[in-house]
Amino acid sequence: MAKTIGVTLSHRVSVGLVLDHKLVGPLHSFPTLDVDDDSSLVELHTEGLVRTICEQVRLVVGDHDDISAVGVALPGIVKHGVVEDSPNLPQLKGARIAELLGAELRNHGLQTFVHVLNDADGVAAGLAATIGKLDSFIRVWTLGIGIGYGRYPFGEGVWEGGHTIVTLDDKENYCGCGGRGHIEGIMGHRAMRLRFLDMEPEEVFAIARKGGSGKDVARCRDFVRLWHKALAAGTATQIHMGGPGRFLITGFNAKYVDLAMLKDYIHQMVKMSPLQSYALEIVDDKPETRIIGSAVAAEQAAC
Numbered sequence: 001m002a003k004t005i006g007v008t009l010s011h012r013v014s015v016g017l018v019l020d021h022k023l024v025g026p027l028h029s030f031p032t033l034d035v036d037d038d039s040s041l042v043e044l045h046t047e048g049l050v051r052t053i054c055e056q057v058r059l060v061v062g063d064h065d066d067i068s069a070v071g072v073a074l075p076g077i078v079k080h081g082v083v084e085d086s087p088n089l090p091q092l093k094g095a096r097i098a099e100l101l102g103a104e105l106r107n108h109g110l111q112t113f114v115h116v117l118n119d120a121d122g123v124a125a126g127l128a129a130t131i132g133k134l135d136s137f138i139r140v141w142t143l144g145i146g147i148g149y150g151r152y153p154f155g156e157g158v159w160e161g162g163h164t165i166v167t168l169d170d171k172e173n174y175c176g177c178g179g180r181g182h183i184e185g186i187m188g189h190r191a192m193r194l195r196f197l198d199m200e201p202e203e204v205f206a207i208a209r210k211g212g213s214g215k216d217v218a219r220c221r222d223f224v225r226l227w228h229k230a231l232a233a234g235t236a237t238q239i240h241m242g243g244p245g246r247f248l249i250t251g252f253n254a255k256y257v258d259l260a261m262l263k264d265y266i267h268q269m270v271k272m273s274p275l276q277s278y279a280l281e282i283v284d285d286k287p288e289t290r291i292i293g294s295a296v297a298a299e300q301a302a303c
């Protein structure tokens, strides 16, 4: 039975021990879950981050000496253990994370294989392991600060689906990557705050839901439609490129998804009958799922 460590890196480092695709014992996090500070990791340079991850991994490993792999999921483009770009953790751009972390762990007596992956791919693997089957094909949208697109099983490629072009409007330039017309520029939490400088995303959706008349209501309602159209367009593109199948939607902003509205828009966008056997589902975003996904990915990469 493989003993692996799953790590997620976002605005905090979270680490857990995974045994046979199940989390064993508590998650360790830095900053701890009761601290609501989303800037401390952004301020750490690469060496500091690697040291922080190593410390948390050592806490979780404890007396276990037969750890077969450590999987680290982070937002960004990752190739062969190197972070090629990460708009949300910019200090990591170009960092050879797998090599650095492997060396740091070795210095602390833990000789193990380190695998680094995109966080949305980690979510897809975690969902495949926990609610699906590890032999199924899963695509997942993660709706958070940015928009992630993950797939399981992993396939060679970049898969930055959150930057799919869904509009040719020149004014649509709120994406964190700086590109024009991207899904993330419409749906991402950061992008929504930039668009509505006078209200929080939560208020925008609440006003649209409440209805009535007035300029704000019309503006919010139009935006909520645009938001759903963007997700529908991105999903329709994936269906046209990769075929129909199961799409899962998660992340802290998945609560705003109106499945009926989304399905209606996708129905208008996907008309070829062999492509219409797709399924959409909203699933809870649990930290455990992400940890398990990182560990499963590392275990498979180690084989």
Ligand SMILES: [Zn+2]
Binding pocket: 162, 163, 175, 176, 177, 178, 179, 182, 184, 185
């Ligand atoms: Zn973008």
